[in-house]
Amino acid sequence: MQAHFAELAALANQISGFIYPNEIELQWSILIVIYPYLTGLVAGAFILASLEKVFNVKELQPTYRLALLCAMSFLIVAPMPLQAHLGHPERSLEMFLTPNGNSAMAMFGFVYMWYLMLVLLLEIWFDFRADMVRWSQQSKGLKSLFYKVLALGSTDISEEAIAFDHKAVYAITVVGIPSAFILHGYVGFIFGSIKANPWWSSVLIPIVFLFSAIVSGIAMILLIYYVSSLVRGQQPKMPCLDKLASFLLYALILDFSLESLDFIHRLYESEESIHILSELIVSKLFLSLTIVQIMLGTILPLLMLAVSRYSRLPAELKRIVYVISAMLIQVGIFSTRWNVVIGGQLFSKSLRGLTAYKLEMGGQEGLLAAIGFLILPFLIFLLLIRILPPWEDEKETVAAAIEA
Amino acid sequence: MSFLRGRLGRSKVDSSKQAVGGNSPVKKRNLSIGKVPDQAVRIGTVFILAIGAAVALRQHFIPESFGELGHYRANAIPVIAGAKLHYAGWQKCGECHEDQLNKKMGGFHKALSCETCHGPAYDHAVVDPTDTEATPKIPRNREFCLTCHSYLPSRPTGFPQIIELQHNPMEPCVKCHNPHDPAAQAEAPACSGCHGEIARTKAISHHSLLRCETCHATPPEHKENPRQNLPKKPTNREFCGQCHAEGTPTSGTLLGVDLSTREIPKVDLATHGNTYLCWQCHYPHDPEGK
Numbered sequence: 001m002q003a004h005f006a007e008l009a010a011l012a013n014q015i016s017g018f019i020y021p022n023e024i025e026l027q028w029s030i031l032i033v034i035y036p037y038l039t040g041l042v043a044g045a046f047i048l049a050s051l052e053k054v055f056n057v058k059e060l061q062p063t064y065r066l067a068l069l070c071a072m073s074f075l076i077v078a079p080m081p082l083q084a085h086l087g088h089p090e091r092s093l094e095m096f097l098t099p100n101g102n103s104a105m106a107m108f109g110f111v112y113m114w115y116l117m118l119v120l121l122l123e124i125w126f127d128f129r130a131d132m133v134r135w136s137q138q139s140k141g142l143k144s145l146f147y148k149v150l151a152l153g154s155t156d157i158s159e160e161a162i163a164f165d166h167k168a169v170y171a172i173t174v175v176g177i178p179s180a181f182i183l184h185g186y187v188g189f190i191f192g193s194i195k196a197n198p199w200w201s202s203v204l205i206p207i208v209f210l211f212s213a214i215v216s217g218i219a220m221i222l223l224i225y226y227v228s229s230l231v232r233g234q235q236p237k238m239p240c241l242d243k244l245a246s247f248l249l250y251a252l253i254l255d256f257s258l259e260s261l262d263f264i265h266r267l268y269e270s271e272e273s274i275h276i277l278s279e280l281i282v283s284k285l286f287l288s289l290t291i292v293q294i295m296l297g298t299i300l301p302l303l304m305l306a307v308s309r310y311s312r313l314p315a316e317l318k319r320i321v322y323v324i325s326a327m328l329i330q331v332g333i334f335s336t337r338w339n340v341v342i343g344g345q346l347f348s349k350s351l352r353g354l355t356a357y358k359l360e361m362g363g364q365e366g367l368l369a370a371i372g373f374l375i376l377p378f379l380i381f382l383l384l385i386r387i388l389p390p391w392e393d394e395k396e397t398v399a400a401a402i403e404a
Numbered sequence: 405m406s407f408l409r410g411r412l413g414r415s416k417v418d419s420s421k422q423a424v425g426g427n428s429p430v431k432k433r434n435l436s437i438g439k440v441p442d443q444a445v446r447i448g449t450v451f452i453l454a455i456g457a458a459v460a461l462r463q464h465f466i467p468e469s470f471g472e473l474g475h476y477r478a479n480a481i482p483v484i485a486g487a488k489l490h491y492a493g494w495q496k497c498g499e500c501h502e503d504q505l506n507k508k509m510g511g512f513h514k515a516l517s518c519e520t521c522h523g524p525a526y527d528h529a530v531v532d533p534t535d536t537e538a539t540p541k542i543p544r545n546r547e548f549c550l551t552c553h554s555y556l557p558s559r560p561t562g563f564p565q566i567i568e569l570q571h572n573p574m575e576p577c578v579k580c581h582n583p584h585d586p587a588a589q590a591e592a593p594a595c596s597g598c599h600g601e602i603a604r605t606k607a608i609s610h611h612s613l614l615r616c617e618t619c620h621a622t623p624p625e626h627k628e629n630p631r632q633n634l635p636k637k638p639t640n641r642e643f644c645g646q647c648h649a650e651g652t653p654t655s656g657t658l659l660g661v662d663l664s665t666r667e668i669p670k671v672d673l674a675t676h677g678n679t680y681l682c683w684q685c686h687y688p689h690d691p692e693g694k
Contacts, residue, residue: 021558096458097465100475117454122447129443152446156434164441 007358016283017353026345026357029365030338031081034373036187036209037337038078041377043184043210044217045071046120046176051247053173059243065390066228067221068124073381075116081373084364104190115183119176126168128388130157150387184213191340198273198351199280199344204262211255216333218248219326224381226323232391238315245322249305252329256298276351284354285343288335297332301325492529494518500533504584511585512564521548521583549577555600562598562630595622598630602689609690613661619643619688641673644682649673 011024049067052060083089095106096113133155136147188209191200222244229236266274281289301324308321342357360366435445469478497518498505508514519525519540527538543549546568555565564586572580595616596603606612616622622635638644647658650670655663671677677685686692 097462098470098475117451125447126443152443152450153433154443154446156442161441161443164444168444 011356011358014356015353017348018350019348019353019355020350023345023348024355026342026355028341028345029085030342030359030367030370031085031365031373033334033337033341034081034370035078036184036191036341037216037334038074038081038373038377039187040184040209040213040216040333040337041220042071042075042078042115042120042217043180043213044215044219045074045221046180046217047214048218048221048244048247050173050177050180053170054177057243059237059239062237062240062392063221063225063244065127065388065392066224066385067217068120068127069384069388069390070221070224070381071217072120072124073377073384075112075120076380077373077377079112080376081370084369084373104186104193108186108190111183111186115176115179119172119179123169123172123176124388126165126172129154129165130162131388133157181210185210191344194344196349197344198271199277199347200340202262202266204258204265205340208255208258208262211251211258212333212336214251215248215255215329218244218251219329219333222248222322222326223330226319226326228385236319238318241319241322242309245305245309245318245325248322248326248329249302249309252298252302252305256302259298273351276347276354280343280347280354284346284356285339289339289343293332293335293339296328297335298329301328301332304328489526489530490524491519492524492526496529497525500529507582507584513583513586544576544578546574546576549581549583553577557601564598565600567600606689610666611688611691613666615660618659638683638688641682644688645673648682 008024015024045067048060049064049071051057052064083092086092092109095103095109099110100106129151132147132151134157136144136151137155138144139147185206188206191209192202192205195201222241225240225244226236266277304321304325308318308325313321345355346357347354362368434442435449436442437445440448467477467479470476472478473481494505494517501518505518508516508518521543522540525538525540527535528540532538550566550568553565555567559565577583594603599616603616606614606616619638620635623633625633626635642649646652647668648671650672652658652668652670653663654668657663682688
């Protein structure tokens with residue numbers, strides 16, 4: 001307790017203006033920043049995957065399976081920071097056992113389960129089923145049994161069966177697009193519906209969240225596709241990268257327009273909170289909002305993508321520009337989440353003062369735990385691509401082997 | 405491992421024919437129902453089993469009386485009602501300590517329950533009054549009273565607050581104040597007892613030598629019932645003009661202030677500041693005029 005008071009006393013020096021005593025310490029830490037960041041990547045990656053399946057964008061074929069597995073890895077980790085943030089994580093199961101329809105947070109559990117079980121898991125299963133059957137047939141012993149269990153014992157790889165799989169994948173993707181919108185829109189809704197907080201309370205928040213999710217998802221898949229190609233010693237396909245960059249640019253323009261609209265709307269409305277929010281932007285959030293989110297994370301990659309996409313740069317240079325833009329966008333979107341979650345707690349409900357957030361190094365909600373939750377999806381992704389290799393060329397090799 | 409037999413090295417079409425149970429000697433289990441193919445039946449079965457398991461688990465884990473009275477376990481009520489009691493309530497204290505209770509009910513502490521200061525007294529008041537271990541404590545240290553009465557700007561104006569280091573340092577509060585009736589003392593405390601912030605502002609201002617009563621005629625009842633007996637405030641320019649109008653004395657004593665110690669700013673009341681009242685421009689507790 002004494003240590004806690006000492007921490008509060010240290011924070012007290014950074015308080016400006018008047019705040020209520022229970023506002024010194026932030027209740028939602030960096031872990032709650034990671035949660036919308038990861039969920040956004042899931043929704044974005046899935047929407048990108050749907051472009052290939054439903055909207056028939058052939059250039060994106062090499063990224064389709066990568067996007068699905070990537071979405072899966074991030075979705076598995078997405079609720080973990082929330083669990084770590086809870087004092088009694090085991091009680092979170094109660095919301096499935098005794099659902100409370102009046103709680104937006106409790107209902108998210110069902111949105112999450114719907115997306116995990118009925119969209120992502122099912123789509124991956126149908127898409128990989130024929131391959132799992134083949135892998136089971138090609139291997140021996142435990143490995144064969146493992147793939148047989150994964151394929152749920154099905155062995156039918158006739159043309160009709162595969163045609164059914166394709167139809168199923170198409171149908172699931174069609175259902176999956178609105179589901180992905182709901183998944184991340186819902187995360188935005190959880191913040192946007194908090195009417196007591198003028199930084200969050202806006203009907204535009206779910207939509208802004210959604211478009212930033214699409215931006216972050218496409219950027220992540222671009223990075224993963226590029227890195228995985230390099231690791232496998234292959235040249236990433238330029239038409240695919242170009243298409244990814246185009247979609248990234250369009251999504252980024254939409255996202256930036258919506259955020260600007262939100263900003264202008266607030267500025268013109270000039271509610272009583274505008275003074276403290278202006279102070280927040282120019283003081284505590286200056287670095288993370290103005291510099292990182294807007295300048296480095298949005299305007300710079302937007303210009304870089306626009307110039308490189310529509311100019312005659314050599315392919316090598318284009319690739320580097322795309323990758324740097326995608327990295328900047330990742331940093332930018334992470335700061336977006338930071339600015340929403342942390343920024344919304346930095347000002348007093350009295351609208352007359354600001355507090356500060358002190359990020360701890362260790363501990364359950366510290367920086368190291370946060371880094372762990374950001375690395376974990378990539379480890380899961382590595383495991384998933386070992387179990388379910390998503391590479392198109394390998395698929396062809398396998399098919400050729402079977403043919404032979 | 406029968407599913408492996410005859411698989412490798414065959415063409416896709418061959419294997420599929422066997423898989424759907426054609427003329428192959430190796431019979432594969434085909435679970436298709438009507439037009440629903442084998443794999444859909446398999447994954448559907450897994451989902452149905454999973455949903456069934458979830459429903460069964462739910463039945464198992466949800467407590468029997470959940471939802472009967474609301475979104476909680478109705479049986480929790482008797483459990484909570486059966487929990488050990490700690491507080492007896494001030495009515496119970498009054499059964500034996502009538503004098504103290506009556507005294508308290510007539511004083512400023514009337515809204516406080518006995519157990520707020522003396523601690524939980526159920527064991528003493530209800531279980532066994534002779535049990536000396538359960539006898540409630542009497543807080544006599546200064547820190548206890550300061551929980552409510554130390555100076556904090558967020559406390560309401562008029563709430564009795566002290567600065568610990570200035571107000572009779574080290575002395576226990578109970579030496580001068582009776583906690584059961586902390587009424588104003590016979591000897592009136594200074595206005596600063598309640599209006600500390602104003603007193604401290606005035607103390608370092610040009611008006612430091614003026615007594616509060618010079619400007620605020622205060623009925624004695626104000627100390628008993630402050631809000632019902634508010635002090636008076638000056639109502640016109642002439643009041644300030646007693647000292648600040650041109651032609652008023654510059655030597656001797658005025659309103660208890662030795663004028664040789666002060667150079668009082670003088671103005672022409674007829675022309676200075678139009679018809680505004682003095683305190684619309686000057687804050688009387690810290691006037692800035694030189």
